[in-house]
Amino acid sequence: MRLSLVTLTVGAFGIGMTEFVMMGILPDLSEAFSVSIPVAGYLIAAYAVGVVVGAPLLVGMLGSQPPKRLLIFFMIMFTLGNGISALSPNYITLLLMRFISGLPHGAFFGVGAVVATRLAEPGREARSISVMFAGLTIANIIGVPLGTYLGHTFGWRFTFLAVAIVGVLAIVSIRQWMPKLEPTPGASLRRDLKVFTRVEPWLIIGITMIGTGGLFAWFSYIAPLMTEVAGFSSEALTYILMIAGVGMAIGNFIGGRLADRSPLKAAQILLLNMAVVLIVLVVAVHYKPTALLVTFITGASAFALGAPLQMLMIRAAKGAEMLASSVTQGAFNVGNALGAYLGGVPIALGYGYTSPEWVGAGLALVGLAIALFAARYQRNDVAPAYAVVEAEG
Template identity: 60%
Template sequence: MKKSLLSLSIGGFGIGMTEFVMMGILPDLSRTMDISIPVAGHLISAYALGVVLGAPLLVGIAGKYPPKKILMGLMLLFTLFNGISALAPTYELLFIARLFSGLPHGAFFGVGAVVASRLAEPGREARAISIMFAGLTLANIIGVPLGTWIGHNLDWRYTFVIIAGVGMLAVWSVKMWMPVIPAPENSSLKSNLQVFTRSEPWLIVGITAIGTGGLFAWFSYISKLMTEVAGFSENSISFILVLAGAGMAVGNVIGGKMADRFSAINATALLLLVMVASLLTVSAISQYKAAAIIMTFVTGAVAFAMVAPVQMLMIKAATGAEMLAASVSQASFNIGNAIGAFLGGLPIAAGLGYTSPQWVGAALALGGFLFCIPMFVLHKKQKDSNQVAVS
């Protein structure tokens, strides 16, 4: 593995840990802050909102600088606000810190995805992007379970101290290992925004924001699903999160290969339909421990296999404005995070139990698939017009 891609993976590890560990420590945070689980779940939405706001804003501001400097600056912001999260004395301040710690997330992955594709060999761009996201999946295997264990047995604040340390390591690795890549030409915010005058990027935003909501409707409340429905102890949650992370890691590799071998839109559409089936299965069998464990791995794999294909889809659709578009794609993932966490919490608050978010998730994944249909039509028209031009 190239060290330059490894530096992106380290940043991905820190970002993945801070994003997903909240699901594991939600009961601990709820208890120490004396708030309900649905209210604690708003901290997940706060982070996601930060990503949505920060992705286009920070890339738009910093787009004229070389990618290496942008990546270092983003990870410094990440480190600062995760450090503040560790010290926050009140729920309100923690909410604000989570909002601001989300600002660099989408911009880092957006810029990093473009950098990874430029550093990759021809025909292996999606796999290079998946290496960056491998850090995020590794966070779910190591970082999130470790942070969850610390939250259960010590103090969830120590978890954010560790995350801030990973952020500093990412800053160092980008400085030492990332080559200098010139800033893109014509990188003004106004010129980059012109890509969104076309329908295709907006369809990809819809696919991502709605479709990935299915993942977060399930994963946001996985701790309670596995303890209240499947009957596992709280001490088992770290192992369960390792299993989910392992599934995500496997899915990430599969998704990268699918996007390089087949068209990104075909891979995305198929994976969304499989996600619908997976989430409905989770809802039906979660009272059985063995089945719940198997589906935790499978659902994690299916959901995360979609990441590289969607990112590649957006990069190809936004020639000349790749960094901004890729960051918007990441913002869309976190719109899905906010939608999934919020909508998934509504049936819980209504007393429908912890299997109900999976039905919400399945509906969101199906909604994401419906956005794929006009994408197929657009791609067919483009293919037909290219054939006419050649003939």
């Protein structure tokens, strides 16, 4: 594996850790700031909003710069945001810092995905992207359980401090091993925005921000689901998150392989599978062995979507790949915010901690409906950029 791709993996590890560790320390933050679990969940939404705002804004403003310089700048922002989060004196301050920490998230992945395709061998672009996304899955195997352990044992501030340390490692590795790549010729915000005058990028955005909401409706509330419904102790959350993380890691590479064949078909299959698995989880979670098994399967099903959706957008946005790719990351985090918010609504109404799974299944099915429409749009030959590229491949 190329060290240049490993640098993207390290950055993705830090980003994945700070994004997903919130689910593990949500009860700790709820207790520390004397707020309810749904209100603590807004810290997840604030980060996601930061991603949505920062992804197109930062890439649009800085997209003409060399990719290596951009990646280093984004990781510096990320590291400072998480370091300052560790010092937050109250809930409102942490809410603001979560927003700021989220600003470089989508921009990093947007630029990183394009860099990964440039470094890949022909026909293996999606698998190269999946190497970057592997950082997210490794974060869920190692980083999130570690961050959860630190939060439970020493306090939530140590969790954010650990994330900041990973950010420093990412900066050093990018400076050392990432090759110098030329910026996109003639890149400008005005030119890049023209890609969004076409239909297919908007369909991909819809699939991403609604369909992936199913993942976040489940994962945002996995801690109370496993402790209050399945009956696990809070100490067992570390191992439960590791099981989910292993599932995500396996699903990520499966998604990369499927996407190199047909990213749109892969997205359809995976969205349907995610909806079914979330419904099964409602029953399975009442028994510890099946709760763990389906947690693994849910992680694999949901996280396999990353590479297919990213490849769809890159293929649909020739000439404006970095901006469009970063917008896809923004859409992922609209799904994060949407899933966290909508998943919390039935909990607040008293329907229990299994109710977010029904919300998640519904979101996945809506995403599937959009993906099926996109396939019909492709068959009708209404100028789908990614269909042309797939036909040539």
